[in-house]
Amino acid sequence: MRKKAVFIAFGVLVLVLPFLVRDDYYMHLIILSGIYSILCMGWVLILRAGQFSLGQAAFLAIGAYTSAILALKFALSPWLGLLAGGISAAIVALLLGWIVLRIRGLYFAVITLAFNGAVQLIPANVDYLGGWIGLAPIPSFTLGGIEFIDKTSWYYLILALVVLSGLVTWRIERSRLGRYFKATANESLAQSIGIDTVGYRMLAFVIACLFAGLAGGILAPYLNYVAPGDFAVWKSIQVQIQSTIGGTGSLVAGPVTGATMLIILGEVLRAYAKGLEPLLYGLLLLVVIFLLPDGLISLPGIIRKRMRIQNKGEPQNCS
Amino acid sequence: MPLLEVKEVTRHFGGLIAVDNVTLNVEEGEILGIIGPNGAGKTTLFSLLSGFLKLSHGEIIFQGKSIDGLKAHAIAKEGIIRTFQQSNVYRGETVLANIMLACRLQDKVGFWGTLFNVSRYRREEEDKKQRATEIISAIGLRDNINNLAGNLSHGQLRLLGIAMALACNPKLLLLDEPVSGLGLEEIHMIMERIREIRERGITVIVVEHEMRMVMNVCERIIVLNFGKKTAEGTPEQIKGNKQVIEAYLGEEQG
Numbered sequence: 001m002r003k004k005a006v007f008i009a010f011g012v013l014v015l016v017l018p019f020l021v022r023d024d025y026y027m028h029l030i031i032l033s034g035i036y037s038i039l040c041m042g043w044v045l046i047l048r049a050g051q052f053s054l055g056q057a058a059f060l061a062i063g064a065y066t067s068a069i070l071a072l073k074f075a076l077s078p079w080l081g082l083l084a085g086g087i088s089a090a091i092v093a094l095l096l097g098w099i100v101l102r103i104r105g106l107y108f109a110v111i112t113l114a115f116n117g118a119v120q121l122i123p124a125n126v127d128y129l130g131g132w133i134g135l136a137p138i139p140s141f142t143l144g145g146i147e148f149i150d151k152t153s154w155y156y157l158i159l160a161l162v163v164l165s166g167l168v169t170w171r172i173e174r175s176r177l178g179r180y181f182k183a184t185a186n187e188s189l190a191q192s193i194g195i196d197t198v199g200y201r202m203l204a205f206v207i208a209c210l211f212a213g214l215a216g217g218i219l220a221p222y223l224n225y226v227a228p229g230d231f232a233v234w235k236s237i238q239v240q241i242q243s244t245i246g247g248t249g250s251l252v253a254g255p256v257t258g259a260t261m262l263i264i265l266g267e268v269l270r271a272y273a274k275g276l277e278p279l280l281y282g283l284l285l286l287v288v289i290f291l292l293p294d295g296l297i298s299l300p301g302i303i304r305k306r307m308r309i310q311n312k313g314e315p316q317n318c319s
Numbered sequence: 320m321p322l323l324e325v326k327e328v329t330r331h332f333g334g335l336i337a338v339d340n341v342t343l344n345v346e347e348g349e350i351l352g353i354i355g356p357n358g359a360g361k362t363t364l365f366s367l368l369s370g371f372l373k374l375s376h377g378e379i380i381f382q383g384k385s386i387d388g389l390k391a392h393a394i395a396k397e398g399i400i401r402t403f404q405q406s407n408v409y410r411g412e413t414v415l416a417n418i419m420l421a422c423r424l425q426d427k428v429g430f431w432g433t434l435f436n437v438s439r440y441r442r443e444e445e446d447k448k449q450r451a452t453e454i455i456s457a458i459g460l461r462d463n464i465n466n467l468a469g470n471l472s473h474g475q476l477r478l479l480g481i482a483m484a485l486a487c488n489p490k491l492l493l494l495d496e497p498v499s500g501l502g503l504e505e506i507h508m509i510m511e512r513i514r515e516i517r518e519r520g521i522t523v524i525v526v527e528h529e530m531r532m533v534m535n536v537c538e539r540i541i542v543l544n545f546g547k548k549t550a551e552g553t554p555e556q557i558k559g560n561k562q563v564i565e566a567y568l569g570e571e572q573g
């Protein structure tokens with residue numbers, strides 16, 4: 001009952017957030033948190049199916065560039081670009097996955113990392129794609145004749161995608177799909193009971209990359225430009241660290257918490273000491289691994305447990 | 320027509336020939352034992368039958384259809400289910416969760432139905448839970464249904480492994496050393512279960528070192544030695560086979 005109340009309160013807070021945070025810069029950070037939340041949810045989904053991806057920013061890039069090219073070179077609606085961004089990222093994931101999902105562990109991580117590097121270098125070296133400078137200005141979304149200019153409208157757009165991908169991952173987690181994903185970890189046993197381990201890994205990978213691509217389709221018109229610098233390997237590593245810090249035991253709460261916390265902390269830190277962001281990530285990762293192996297989302301449970309133990313020590317407090 | 324036809328099957332690893340030109344038939348409803356010294360190629364043969372290894376030469380025909388080139392999960396779907404030597408189960412999951420995972424092959428509702436939590440999906444999961452509970456009761460793990468598999472005893476783990484295989488609705492069950500390392504009482508219990516499985520019309524192949532068990536349960540025995548089939552017959556015939564005694568039983572009886 002109390003859990004439900006907390007959940008509803010949280011939902012209301014999320015819905016009215018733009019009216020509470022009236023600062024454009026903070027809204028910008030919250031919107032970025034949304035983009036990273038989507039990437040992180042996908043990352044944990046891939047992890048659940050037993051693979052460690054270090055290339056999620058590549059799929060964000062594919063979505064962003066697809067939408068940018070369709071808008072700038074073909075004058076198509078950004079809504080179409082958004083859809084095409086997601087689909088093209090999913091198709092690339094299907095092709096890449098077909099080759100590399102048989103490979104496990106460290107090799108998969110290294111291949112996705114290399115893939116990220118390669119995807120970043122393609123637009124950087126193709127004039128048609130704008131080189132290192134990138135493509136601009138990408139037209140904004142319009143809905144019912146109103147153009148998306150203020151942060152509030154972008155906030156609700158990205159919120160819709162966060163909720164959609166959150167619902168999908170949440171349903172996967174709660175249903176037998178999540179259990180089958182998890183079961184693939186024991187490859188021989190899973191296959192012996194008829195679970196197509198490569199197929200399930202492919203499913204997780206394609207779903208994650210579909211949402212990463214959709215996020216890219218929002219990111220490009222939101223930023224007004226796309227440039228290779230925004231899709232560096234470091235971004236993919238950030239996704240992994242954010243998810244780990246948030247907690248990989250849950251497919252939704254952990255990744256969203258981790259992404260939001262670190263984007264905001266990282267930006268705040270950047271305002272005071274530029275270039276220290278990687279240090280923050282590294283230190284926080286170490287602290288979490290040693291002190292909170294189940295991530296930030298395990299914190300409330302630990303605190304509650306501590307409090308219960310303390311209360312037991314003082315029985316006079318129990319009324 | 321035999322249920323399973325193994326035709327001149329060979330598998331080598333580099334220069335080592337693990338299974339050498341083995342031909343055998345398995346009739347529907349029988350319990351076949353495969354025995355042989357360590358390294359005779361028994362487990363390799365199982366891995367070939369279940370698709371975990373690819374054949375170097377030969378052909379395997381199941382229910383009149385070649386299963387050559389099928390992946391392990393696809394062969395499981397055809398109805399050949401194997402167990403593993405070291406009780407391979409999901410130790411971090413409960414007994415019930417293990418069995419429900421193993422019921423996956425009977426899933427009918429697809430990806431979208433599951434994602435949207437349609438009533439057909441919920442009903443299917445309810446039915447599955449009931450079926451899993453029945454399987455657990457039949458194998459004798461009712462009292463442990465909600466325990467983590469990691470907390471089970473050796474004998475119970477073996478039972479769970481067999482129960483998981485049964486949950487897949489096999490036509491042919493491959494048991495890899497189901498009683499190795501178990502005590503006498505547990506061996507008797509598992510022998511009893513294997514007989515019950517056959518009563519249900521499931522064909523069983525057992526690879527085993529424990530002689531009393533093989534002689535007791537199996538109707539027909541095949542002897543492998545250095546990857547080759549060296550003898551075949553009823554337990555009585557095998558006990559009397561001179562070659563077998565030399566190669567295998569002789570050592571056992573000192």
